[in-house]
Amino acid sequence: METQSLERTAHLPQVTEPRNPGMELDLDWVRAVQANTSAIERRAATLPGRRSVKKDHQAAWLLKAITLIDLTTLSGDDTVGRVRRLCAKARQPVAPALLEALGMGPITTGAVCVYHDMIETAVEALKGTGIPVAAVSTGFPAGLSPFHLRVAEIGESVAAGAEEIDIVISRRHVLTGDWQALYDEMKAFRAACGHAHVKAILATGELGSLRNVARASLVCMMAGADFIKTSTGKESVNATLPVSLVMIRAIREYYDRTGYRVGYKPAGGISKAKDALVYLALIKDELGDRWLQPDLFRFGASSLLGDIERQLEHHVTGAYSAGYRHPMG
Structure with missing residues (x-):
């Protein structure tokens, strides 16, 4: 009974929410999903x-946005020192004097996201803070390594202390319309994550159409994804407002039908405070205030934090500070 309870309920530090258990693959529902691209693009163009x-x-x-950031470093030249500095930034993302001037107490970012090799370093650096460590997995970013190795990689990252796993789907399943294969893959990834939250990265810039994005979103949720995420940040096209509109409406439809809330994470290309405000307004309009919490919404970004800090300093002092005064670590 205890194991079943852990599987059914998410235990992230921020909020406890009944976890999406998934459902049987409903191909009639999937095939009925359409996307009116011109209407979606018109609506997205009005959002800013x-x-x-x-x-x-x-x-x-903007302070709310900071608490929703997955502070991320995913570079081939990552070092222990860089990850420790990033974790220090996650613990204290805004200067205490600035928070005091704004009448705010301490805040943290939503999570820190790293490659598998840096999980142990991040877990140690964040010990006692309640900030979860997220790890990219399953052959990130292309997802083309052997399937059994992708599943094993998830297990290794969970064992190392990752509380969230960002997996990448096989884009070919979407491009060929093999929804059963995508469902089976996602279901295996979810099972390998165990108690850890799983974010399904769709790599929407490589899926060919908004209809494919909508259908892939739905299939991943049916297979038990806790979050659906736009991009790896490595594609030529990452998070966009039209893609976000499609994905969050898929989330809304899934919630309406099943009663389970699934999170959303736009990633890549969101680097300005004004863009963060647009995304937050979109979430509030389409999904409601409950989704404006770290267990249901994240920004996959790092440079975004620096611009938000500059805007907050301008609000307090009336002057913009140089970017170098707000380093990531």
Whole structure:
């Protein structure tokens, strides 16, 4: 009974939410999903001008955005020192004096995301903070390594202390319409994650159409994904507003039908504070306030934090600071 309870309930530090258990693959539902590209693009084009928050309200939204960031380093030249500095930034993302001027207590980012080799370093650096470590897995970013190795990699990362696993799907399953294969793959990845949350990276820039994005989102949720995520950050096209609109409406439809909330993570290309505000407004409009919590929404970004800090300092002092005054570590 204890094992079943752990499987059914997410135990991330921020909020406890009944975990998406998945369901049987419903191909009739999947094939019925369509995407009106021109209408989606028109709606997305209006988003930056539809919501505008200023002054104290803007500062509050930007502070909220910081708590939703997966502070990330995924470079071939990552070192122990770099990861430790990134973790220090996650623990204290904004200067205490600036938070005091804003009337805020301490805040942290939503998580720190690293490659498998850096999990142990990140776990140690974040010990006692409640900040989860996320690890990219399954042959990130292409997802083309042998299947049994991809599954084994998940197990190794969970054993090393990762509380969240960002997996990459096989894009060919989507491009060929092999929804059963995508479902089976995602289900195996979810099982390998055990208690750890699993984020399914769709690599939407490589899926060919918004209809494919919608269908892939639905299939991954049916297979038990806790989050669906736009991109690895390594594709030529990463998070966009049209793709986000499609994915969060798939999340809404899944919730309406099943009663289970699935999280959303736009990743790659979100580097400006004003962009973060647009995404937060979109989530609030389409999904509601409950999704504006770290267990259901994340930004996959690092440079975003630096720009948010600059905007907050401008709000307090009336002057913009140089970017180098807000390093990631």
